[in-house]
Amino acid sequence: MIQALVLIKVERSSIPHTAEQLLEIKGITEVFSVTGEYDLVAMIRLKEYEDLALVVTEKIAKVETILKTETMLAFKVYSRADLEQSWQIGVD
Template identity: 40%
Template sequence: MITAIVLIDAATDSIGEVATALADTEGVSEVYSVAGGGTDLIALVRVREFDDIADVIAGRINKVPGVLDTKTHIAFRAYSQHDLESAFALGLD
């Protein structure tokens, strides 16, 4: 699974509508409304193939009315408490 973090600048008067449309977009797993740094929304894109990233971001996210600009970061490796717990789980559930 390939994960991309997309920082999105949206039209101020339609942030809620943009977030809802993005959340309904195929390939977008989560959308967060954020404050600070000039970014309005952060979307997590999860796809199986590297080429699918362009389809989701350029082909879908950038075409949502109210999206003004995007900056994309590709994740190389995930580090989280959830990942650590599953890596060391003994399967005693």
């Protein structure tokens, strides 16, 4: 599984609308509104690098309200949430 984070700068008034548009793109699993230089962070999870290239260069690039992006590939995921979820399987 390929995972990438895309830092996204957008027109300020369009943050909620842009986040919703991004969520419609296959492979984008979460979009976070954040503080700092960028306005949104999109989490992408895909099986192939070719799919990632398509999402970033064709799908995200076509969202008109996006001013700038920076893409980072994740080498390894350290997550307490995943560990906690695995312990909850079958527990009701």
